[in-house]
Amino acid sequence: MGLDRACEQARDFTEYFPASSACGGAAHLHQIFGSIGTNEVFAFLSKKGSPSTAAPLSSCSPPPPSLKPKPPPHARAAMAALSAKTIQNAFLAQHHPRTRHGTRYPSDFCSLKTRGMHSFQECRLTVADSSAKWLNTTSTPWTSFNKQAISYNAAQGGSVVSSSEKVDFLKLQNGSDIRGVAVAGVEGEPVNLTEPATEAIAAAFAAWLLNKKEADGLRRLRISVGHDSRISAHKLQNAVTHGITAAGHDILQFGLASTPAMFNSTLTEDERNHLPVDGAIMITASHLPYNRNGLKFFTSDGGLNKADIKDILERASKIYEESAHGKLKEWEDASRGVVNSVDYMSIYASDLVQAVRKSAGDKDKPLEGLHIVVDAGNGAGGFFVDKVLKPLGAVTTGSQFLEPDGLFPNHIPNPEDKTAMKAITQAVLDNKADLGIIFDTDVDRSAAVDSSGRELNRNRLIALMAAIVLEEHPGTTVVTDSVTSDGLTVFIENKLGGKHHRFKRGYKNVIDEAIRLNSIGEESHLAMETSGHGALKENHWLDDGAYLMVKLLNKLAAARTLGSSIGSKVLTDLVEGLEEAAVTVEIRLKIDQNHADLKGGPFRDYGEAVLRHLENAIGKDPNLHKAPKNYEGVRVSGYGGWFLLRLSLHDPVLPLNIEAPSNDDAIKLGLAVLAAVNEFSALDVTALNKFVQQ
Numbered sequence: 109m110g111l112d113r114a115c116e117q118a119r120d121f122t123e124y125f126p127a128s129s130a131c132g133g134a135a136h137l138h139q140i141f142g143s144i145g146t147n148e149v150f151a152f153l154s155k156k157g158s159p160s161t162a163a164p165l166s167s168c169s170p171p172p173p174s175l176k177p178k179p180p181p182h183a184r185a186a187m188a189a190l191s192a193k194t195i196q197n198a199f200l201a202q203h204h205p206r207t208r209h210g211t212r213y214p215s216d217f218c219s220l221k222t223r224g225m226h227s228f229q230e231c232r233l234t235v236a237d238s239s240a241k242w243l244n245t246t247s248t249p250w251t252s253f254n255k256q257a258i259s260y261n262a263a264q265g266g267s268v269v270s271s272s273e274k275v276d277f278l279k280l281q282n283g284s285d286i287r288g289v290a291v292a293g294v295e296g297e298p299v300n301l302t303e304p305a306t307e308a309i310a311a312a313f314a315a316w317l318l319n320k321k322e323a324d325g326l327r328r329l330r331i332s333v334g335h336d337s338r339i340s341a342h343k344l345q346n347a348v349t350h351g352i353t354a355a356g357h358d359i360l361q362f363g364l365a366s367t368p369a370m371f372n373s374t375l376t377e378d379e380r381n382h383l384p385v386d387g388a389i390m391i392t393a394s395h396l397p398y399n400r401n402g403l404k405f406f407t408s409d410g411g412l413n414k415a416d417i418k419d420i421l422e423r424a425s426k427i428y429e430e431s432a433h434g435k436l437k438e439w440e441d442a443s444r445g446v447v448n449s450v451d452y453m454s455i456y457a458s459d460l461v462q463a464v465r466k467s468a469g470d471k472d473k474p475l476e477g478l479h480i481v482v483d484a485g486n487g488a489g490g491f492f493v494d495k496v497l498k499p500l501g502a503v504t505t506g507s508q509f510l511e512p513d514g515l516f517p518n519h520i521p522n523p524e525d526k527t528a529m530k531a532i533t534q535a536v537l538d539n540k541a542d543l544g545i546i547f548d549t550d551v552d553r554s555a556a557v558d559s560s561g562r563e564l565n566r567n568r569l570i571a572l573m574a575a576i577v578l579e580e581h582p583g584t585t586v587v588t589d590s591v592t593s594d595g596l597t598v599f600i601e602n603k604l605g606g607k608h609h610r611f612k613r614g615y616k617n618v619i620d621e622a623i624r625l626n627s628i629g630e631e632s633h634l635a636m637e638t639s640g641h642g643a644l645k646e647n648h649w650l651d652d653g654a655y656l657m658v659k660l661l662n663k664l665a666a667a668r669t670l671g672s673s674i675g676s677k678v679l680t681d682l683v684e685g686l687e688e689a690a691v692t693v694e695i696r697l698k699i700d701q702n703h704a705d706l707k708g709g710p711f712r713d714y715g716e717a718v719l720r721h722l723e724n725a726i727g728k729d730p731n732l733h734k735a736p737k738n739y740e741g742v743r744v745s746g747y748g749g750w751f752l753l754r755l756s757l758h759d760p761v762l763p764l765n766i767e768a769p770s771n772d773d774a775i776k777l778g779l780a781v782l783a784a785v786n787e788f789s790a791l792d793v794t795a796l797n798k799f800v801q802q
């Protein structure tokens with residue numbers, strides 16, 4: 109831990125305090141770094157020249173309760189561990205400039221006069237750690253893009269560039285996303301999504317996009333960038349901006365945004381606001397812990413696929429390597445891209461408002477009199493209250509965790525998380541609200557709660573959306589992931605008269621399958637995963653949690669116009685008849701990749717061998733029946749329920765889902781799986797053993 113981390117954290121935390129709170133940053137850091145005196149923290153921050161903390165501490169009043177950070181225990185422990193050393197090192201650096209490679213760095217080098225990338229490079233160079241390793245981590249290969257930086261490097265004898273840290277770019281791929289660790293402090297999780305790596309990835313995206321657009325004769329691209337509430341958001345936004353502009357393309361910064369809004373910016377026609385853009389970059393790691401972050405990319409064709417991401421990461425690796433060896437073209441200042449800020453979330457939200465008004469017969473306030481509470485989990489979904497619900501006339505008192513806080517102090521913003529669902533359910537009951545809405549961090553997923561406190565998520569939310577979509581498109585096919593219940597199939601096919609196509613896990617797989625079905629003449633209008641990712645054909649097959657909720661609002665508004673229903677009963681009635689299992693279990697069986705049984709081979713081969721063996725064993729049991737159509741793993745019905753054992757998309761894990769009418773039946777299904785997989789000694793069946801012995 110060194111000064112660069114302290115600089116970043118000071119900046120990250122102060123970014124999240126309103127300008128009116130002159131002392132907010134110092135107070136916040138003091139709380140996070142609990143063991144350090146407030147005066148020391150303040151002195152450190154004012155050295156950094158952070159404008160929001162530059163007032164003398166004597167003028168500070170305690171921060172108002174709303175500003176008090178409540179980091180979750182894991183975050184607090186991690187922060188506490190790094191706190192003392194961070195501040196100590198910061199002071200050492202300020203007062204004892206070191207000599208390295210014959211160069212003396214001035215002690216005031218670290219004052220952050222600008223928020224640009226280079227201030228951070230300079231900041232890093234003052235660190236009071238004498239190990240050669242530290243110098244490696246401080247270097248950035250991107251300095252060759254900037255004349256000022258080049259001359260600066262020349263003065264250092266070029267050692268900074270050539271000693272850049274190795275980055276394994278392909279390891280940053282997570283399906284069709286990029287994910288990594290962006291904040292230090294969690295043991296065993298070193299930072300791999302660094303700013304230089306992020307710059308290289310952004311530049312690689314621009315190069316990839318330019319390749320695609322070459323046919324249109326485009327040479328200069330316009331790319332939007334937005335982020336969720338994570339504490340590393342601003343530094344990565346700066347890195348993306350630098351990567352894109354240094355490559356000669358223009359950037360539109362949206363600030364706090366939702367993932368679907370970023371895609372939308374490739375479609376919005378609004379020349380005054382420089383829209384549409386050629387491509388969009390969202391900085392998010394969805395519901396993952398606070399130290400992670402990632403990137404998602406969009407063009408007007410939608411999100412990029414796995415092969416595109418691999419291509420971009422390979423390009424990024426090359427760009428990173430070449431810049432480290434000074435091989436990249438030096439850009440003239442005149443050819444650098446332009447940076448503009450646009451309040452895009454207002455544009456996007458007003459489209460959602462128009463959609464609801466239109467479906468309610470152009471009524472200005474179609475939700476008047478309805479009480480709707482929102483839980484944004486301190487992610488990016490808070491806009492839904494002020495920019496969507498209030499203009500439509502809804503009462504929103506009791507909405508919670510709307511303010512962005514990248515430490516997620518209240519609960520994980522995830523509609524699949526039990527604590528999160530409990531929080532919104534409680535808010536609905538406490539406020540006697542008609543409906544509750546919850547979003548994940550970047551608002552590509554959502555769930556609802558009806559006025560009685562009944563959760564409308566997972567299978568129920570798919571059933572509800574299917575009911576709405578099948579009213580509009582009778583007989584259409586609903587594509588879902590593989591872990592949906594048998595009850596959902598019966599509901600869609602027997603009650604709604606639609607067709608249920610149960611495909612694979614992974615929202616991108618589900619959406620792509622729906623697009624494929626349409627392309628071969630099978631009409632589909634809804635693709636939805638139990639995680640809460642749902643995409644409609646009418647909305648460009650975009651998985652937008654806010655748009656899903658707009659579909660529910662349309663129903664409420666229509667019912668209100670007819671005066672036929674009160675509150676959310678119209679929604680509850682739509683899922684009437686959905687059969688639900690009494691027992692629902694997910695057990696994860698891990699594969700030990702170092703086990704001799706794998707004979708050094710890939711875990712995927714081993715996992716597939718387990719599945720093949722299970723499939724054979726099932727064939728011999730008269731109580732169990734393989735699902736006639738199945739696209740992932742082994743799915744079996746029996747004892748009034750079903751189970752699915754499949755191989756995880758990315759990890760050495762075989763998740764087992766069981767649903768049954770009683771615990772005894774669930775155990776019978778569990779025993780059938782256990783009997784078949786027991787002989788695979790690299791498979792950890794502890795959790796399954798525990799379940800069947802209860």
Ligand SMILES: [Zn+2]
Pocket residue numbers: 394395548549550551552553
């Ligand atoms: Zn998400």
